[in-house]
Amino acid sequence: xxxxxxxAGVELKNPVMTASGTFGxxxxxxxxxxxxxxxxxxxxxxxxxxxxxxxxxxxxxxYGGMINAVGxxxxxxxVFAGRDIPFLKKYDTKIIVNVCGKSERDYIEVVERLADEPxxxxxxxxxxxxxxxxxxxxxxxxxxxxxxxRAVKKAAKQPVIMKLSxxxxxxxxxxxxxxxxxxxxxxxxxxxxxxxxxxxxxxxAVANKTGGLSGPAIKPVAVRMVYQAANAVKIxxxxxxxxxxxxxxxxxxxxxxxxxxxxxxxxxxPRATLDVIEGIERYMRDKGVEDINDLIGIVK
Amino acid sequence: xxxxxxxxxxxxxxxxxxxxxxxxxxxxIAEKSFPGQFISVYTNDASRLLPRPxxxxxxxxxxLRIVYRVVGGGTAEFSGYKAGDKIHILGPLGNGFPIxxxxxxxxxxILIGGGIGIPPxxxxxxxxQDDKEIVVGYRNSDTFLDRELKLYGNLTIAxxxxxxxxxxxxxxxxxxxxxxxxxxxxxxxxxxxxxxxQYALDNGIEAWLSLExxxxxxxxxxxxxxxxxxxxxxxxxxxxxxxxxxxxxxxAAEVEL
Numbered sequence: 001x002x003x004x005x006x007x008a009g010v011e012l013k014n015p016v017m018t019a020s021g022t023f024g025x026x027x028x029x030x031x032x033x034x035x036x037x038x039x040x041x042x043x044x045x046x047x048x049x050x051x052x053x054x055x056x057x058x059x060x061x062x063y064g065g066m067i068n069a070v071g072x073x074x075x076x077x078x079v080f081a082g083r084d085i086p087f088l089k090k091y092d093t094k095i096i097v098n099v100c101g102k103s104e105r106d107y108i109e110v111v112e113r114l115a116d117e118p119x120x121x122x123x124x125x126x127x128x129x130x131x132x133x134x135x136x137x138x139x140x141x142x143x144x145x146x147x148x149x150r151a152v153k154k155a156a157k158q159p160v161i162m163k164l165s166x167x168x169x170x171x172x173x174x175x176x177x178x179x180x181x182x183x184x185x186x187x188x189x190x191x192x193x194x195x196x197x198x199x200x201x202x203x204x205a206v207a208n209k210t211g212g213l214s215g216p217a218i219k220p221v222a223v224r225m226v227y228q229a230a231n232a233v234k235i236x237x238x239x240x241x242x243x244x245x246x247x248x249x250x251x252x253x254x255x256x257x258x259x260x261x262x263x264x265x266x267x268x269x270p271r272a273t274l275d276v277i278e279g280i281e282r283y284m285r286d287k288g289v290e291d292i293n294d295l296i297g298i299v300k
Numbered sequence: 301x302x303x304x305x306x307x308x309x310x311x312x313x314x315x316x317x318x319x320x321x322x323x324x325x326x327x328x329i330a331e332k333s334f335p336g337q338f339i340s341v342y343t344n345d346a347s348r349l350l351p352r353p354x355x356x357x358x359x360x361x362x363x364l365r366i367v368y369r370v371v372g373g374g375t376a377e378f379s380g381y382k383a384g385d386k387i388h389i390l391g392p393l394g395n396g397f398p399i400x401x402x403x404x405x406x407x408x409x410i411l412i413g414g415g416i417g418i419p420p421x422x423x424x425x426x427x428x429q430d431d432k433e434i435v436v437g438y439r440n441s442d443t444f445l446d447r448e449l450k451l452y453g454n455l456t457i458a459x460x461x462x463x464x465x466x467x468x469x470x471x472x473x474x475x476x477x478x479x480x481x482x483x484x485x486x487x488x489x490x491x492x493x494x495x496x497x498q499y500a501l502d503n504g505i506e507a508w509l510s511l512e513x514x515x516x517x518x519x520x521x522x523x524x525x526x527x528x529x530x531x532x533x534x535x536x537x538x539x540x541x542x543x544x545x546x547x548x549x550x551x552a553a554e555v556e557l
Contacts, residue, residue, distance in 0.1 A: 024521035028545070031302045031519075044523075052538040057514045059524040064347045066516065073523045075536040215349050267516045268342055268349045270304055270390065 001284055002291040003277075005039070005258050007236055008159035008184035010120050012039035012094055012259065015292060016249065016277045019240050019263030020045055020098035020123060020163070021070065025084035026091075032270035035091040037277060042261060043084060045100035045125050048109040050076040060196045060205035065215030065242075066264060067194045069208030072100050072131055077113045085117050094120040096161070100128060104148060108155045115157040122158050124148070127165030127190035129212045139165040139190075142177035149181025159184035161238065164229070166218075167193050171225045172232035179233040187238035187261070188229055189222045215264040216242045223251050230256025230297055244272055246279020253280075256297035302393060302519065303328040309385045310363060316444040318370045319416070320379045323363050329391045330364040335399070335424035336487075336510055336549045339366070339391030340518040343374045351390065352378070353515050353544070355487070357419035357445075358426070367419040367445060393518055394548045397485050397508055403429035407482035410435065410505075411453070412470050412496055414488025418445055420510060424485055425452035433479045437470040437492065471495045481505065485549075490557055497552040507552035513543040520545030528556035 003014040017040040023029055026041045035041060053073025060067045074080070080097075088095045097119050101107035111122060126139035126148055138148045149162050162178040164171065166189035178186050191212025196205035222241025230237045239257030243249050244265035252260050265272035280292070289295060303326075310323040324330075329339060333356050340351030352374045358365035370379050381387060397420075399405070409432040413421040418436050422445055425434055432453040436446060441463040449455050457465030458473035466473035470492060473479075486496045487510035500507035513525035526533075526540035531554055533541045541547060541555070 022517075022522060028517070028519045028521040032304050044521075050536055050538045052536070052540055053523060053526070056524075056526060058526070059350075059514050059516050059522075061348060061350050064349070066349055068516070068522075068524065070523050073526070073536050073538065073540060075538075079537060216346070264349065267518075267522065268351065270517075270519070 001281065002293070003281065003284070005292060007121060007238070007259060010094060010159060014039040014277050014280070015253065015259040016273055016280070017096065017238070017259060017261050018042050018266065018273060019261035020125065022263040022266045025088060027087055029266065029270060033274055035088075035093050038093045038273055039259060040094035040096050040120070041088055042096040042123055043098050044074060045072050045098040045128070046074050046077055046080045046110060047072065047100050048077055048106045048113075050074065050079070055207040057206055058208070060211070062194070062196055062213065063217065065213050065217035066267075067196055067206055067211035067213050068191070069206045069211035071208065072128055074100070077110050081113065081117055085119065089118055096121045096123050098123045098125050098163070100125045102131070104151050107148065107152055111152055111155045119158055121161055121185070122156055123161040123163050123187060124152050125163050125190070127163050129165070129167060129191060129193045129210065136165050136167065139174065140168055142173045145174050145177040146181040149178050149183050153182040161185040161187050163190055164188040165190050166221060166225055166241070172228050175229040175233045179235050183235060185236045185238060186229060186233065187240065189218070189225050189241045192218055192221065214242070216244060218242045219248060223255050226252050226257050227255040243276065244269065246276050246283060249276045249280060250283055250295070253292070253295050254297070254299040258296055301332065302391060303332070304390050305329055306386050306388050309381045309383055309387055311383050312379075312381055314379070315367070317442050319367060319444050320370065321365070321367045322378070322381065323365050324387055324389065325362065326364050326389070329389060330359045331361050333359045333364060333392040334396035335427055336396035336420055337392040337394045338548065339364070339389045340393060341378060342388040342390075343377050345373070345377060348374050350516055351518055353393070353518055355420040355510070356392065356423060358423045369416045390518060394544060395546070397424055397510070397549050399424070399428055403427045405430055408432065408480070410474070410479060410481035410484045412474075412484060412486040412488070413437070414470055414492040415439070417486070417488030417492070417510065420487050421485075422448060425449055433481055435470050435473050435479060437473070437488065438464070440464070469495060471499050474499065484508065486510065494557045497557060500552050508549050509552050509555065510548045511543050511550060511555065512548065515544050518544050530554045530556070
């Protein structure tokens with residue numbers, strides 16, 4: 001039975017990775033998860049300099065999901081490269097660094113800084129709804145997506161994943177724009193912009209007013225968008241959005257995702273990634289599937 | 301070391317209005333727990349995703365005790381658990397109070413708890429072998445844990461409505477009773493912690509405060525539960541310490557409240 005998949009020439013032992021921002025760089029989860037078993041670890045977004053993030057409260061629970069507005073707090077690329085990459089290098093898993101920025105220059109600076117680091121793939125976050133500048137601003141027009149993709153690709157030594165926002169009218173336009181700009185892979189969906197009002201305090205539940213909705217509540221939207229995007233481009237798609245079980249992950253794979261990311265589920269089941277990997281293998285045995293690649297996008 | 305356990309409820313009873321007292325049998329967590337640490341408790345309701353961080357009230361090495369207030373649907377679910385029920389918990393989490401493992405430091409301690417910040421004071425009071433004063437604040441005379449706390453030190457009570465002890469805050473009670481000490485350990489609502497910090501500063505007393513913030517992962521990965529810190533934090537170097545991992549107990553001088 002083969003669970004190996006290929007993303008732009010990088011072979012992963014299985015299609016299961018972590019979603020950026022939900023797993024740190026794996027250090028905190030290593031108590032519960034053997035990182036060697038993961039297809040890849042996708043790190044929390046890192047910028048050229050440290051970012052303090054948003055005021056608290058940064059999160060709120062909603063029915064079947066959560067809203068977060070952490071605001072991409074991160075230590076900046078220098079600390080990250082000296083601490084997080086060497087940590088991940090000790091494990092037999094692929095390293096995907098998520099890159100965030102407020103300007104094209106910021107993204108390029110991080111991407112160039114990572115050129116000589118032992119990083120397998122770069123994921124460019126052009127879809128964070130919680131920062132005022134950059135982030136989602138790059139991800140909401142096809143022209144901007146194509147432009148930033150091309151600029152990043154020119155500077156990048158590693159294959160580039162463009163992480164797309166679901167907060168757009170037509171996801172296929174953004175997927176095609178990323179492909180036209182030279183993206184090697186696309187990943188989706190980032191969180192949906194949401195809001196919760198705290199009726200006792202009579203104010204917004206998160207200090208940023210709006211935040212990104214994630215968790216099981218968004219899964220049907222994510223599956224639909226992954227299906228649409230996968231059918232609009234030739235490059236591989238990484239699917240995510242509300243995956244907590246192997247059954248969820250398989251929906252994305254059948255809809256066209258080559259790989260999947262487990263995000264919010266890590267918060268309520270620290271070993272969710274392992275449960276998904278084991279469940280996919282069980283499904284393959286039960287269905288007599290020899291190669292995971294035979295499942296990708298077969299639901300048309 | 302942290303453990304992800306499906307533990308067993310040994311007993312549960314209501315001990316005050318909306319306050320529940322649960323003993324849990326654990327494989328490892330109880331043995332490894334230190335006062336001031338907490339556990340993440342997961343609900344069985346899949347619509348409620350996030351674990352509820354609950355402070356550790358007491359441990360005997362095999363069993364863990366939590367005393368918590370029902371504040372929403374998640375804690376309401378926990379309050380319905382009966383002896384023998386399974387409970388999914390992660391812990392022990394956080395740093396705990398910085399007391400010597402031997403419990404003796406030769407310094408007089410003042411333990412201050414407010415409302416649902418009182419429970420962690422019980423295990424702390426048990427462990428500290430030095431001379432100590434315990435000051436607790438309640439809304440009214442519907443108290444909890446006071447009889448047990450009395451076993452471990454001189455207990456002073458303050459109530460918001462004046463129905464028992466000093467009418468006012470824990471700091472009012474400290475002043476009214478001329479309570480003095482060398483180090484303060486406190487847990488309670490932020491306004492109380494702010495007052496304790498000011499009192500400690502005014503009187504030149506070292507103080508350790510246990511903070512609360514909305515959490516998601518509970519282990520330091522998601523960066524949801526940060527607080528403003530004087531020093532650069534070890535994770536992001538931006539003066540945002542993680543309440544769940546760098547805390548929940550901080551030196552009063554190192555956090556802005």
